[in-house]
Amino acid sequence: MSGHSKWHNIQAKKGKADAKRAKVFTKIGKELMVAVKEGGANPDANPRLRDVIAKAKANNMPNDNITRSIKKASGELGDVTFEEITYEGYGPAGIAVIVNVLTDNKNRSAGNVRHAFTKHGGNLGSTGCVSFMFQKKGQMVIEKKDGLDEDEIMMMALDAGAEDFEAEDEVYVITTAPEEFGTVREALESQGLDFLESEVKMIPDTFTEIDEETSTKFQKLLDQLEDDDDVQDVYHNAEFPEGWEE
Known part of the structure; x- marks a missing residue:
């Protein structure tokens, strides 16, 4: 099956941020809270909560943390309200960037996001300026390892309703x-498959190749x-040079 995910290219450059596990868990905890407030604390009756729990597990968030976040959302933190906001802009060399935030202070978030773009050779744009270059898709990433048959996984995914399957390195x-x-x-989980990533995200239609200096x-x-504590997700269409490391 075809597809230009560039998953490894993009994901590898997030290693530094993802290594800060506590911050990652805090961000996912906020998503769990929003999902609970939107549809209740029962995952069986709340599809969004099920999806966020899957994302949490893919990021190795302990079950205790997940349960605690759900309880907080339905209990003592009931008065805390987070607003979901999406910012769009351009990085250096015209890289398209989408920033999703969950915030209790949109003025603070807007200022912080704008400052980050300006400081590093980019600029914040208007709503819709780059989102047309992306498609909202669900994406699951499975590590290649012994005992996993590529054709079998592909057929399981397509039979369950997947649009595309791609084998990368x-x-x-x-x-x-x-x-x-x-x-x-859920169909793949029922077959015992584990995910390195499992979430709905914005995937670029095309990629912008950048040199080492721009990288x-x-x-x-x-x-x-x-x-930034308010920033939940950052999506972009940069293609880093092969083998580049900061």
Whole structure:
């Protein structure tokens, strides 16, 4: 099956931020809270909560943390309200960037995001300026390892309703329509498959190749955005040079 996920290319450059496990867990905890407030604390009756729990598990978030976040959302933190906001802009060399935030202070978030873009050679744009270059898709990433048959996994994914299956160097990438994500994920989970990544995200239609100098500058923008407590996700269409490391 065809597809240009560039999963490893993009994901490898997030290693520094993802290594800060406590911050990652805090961000996912906020997503769990929003999901609970939106549809209740019972995962069986709340598809969004099921999806966020799957994302939490893919990020190795302990079950105790997941349960605690759900209890907080339905209990003592009931008065805390997070607003979901999406910012769009351009990084250095015209890289398209989408930033999703969950915040209790949109003025603070807007200022921080704008400052990050300006500081690192980019600029914040208007709503819709780059989102047309992306498609909202569900994506599951499975590590290649002994005992996993590529053809078998592909057929399981497609039979469950996946749109696309791609074998990369180290992983299998399964793509779904957003509305089919939960169904496909649960079907694969029932077959005992584990995910390195499992979430609905914005996937670029095309990629912008950047050189090493631009890569270094852009990585600093990514680091500042991802270090912000209000920022949940950052999507972009940069293609880093082969073998580049900051």
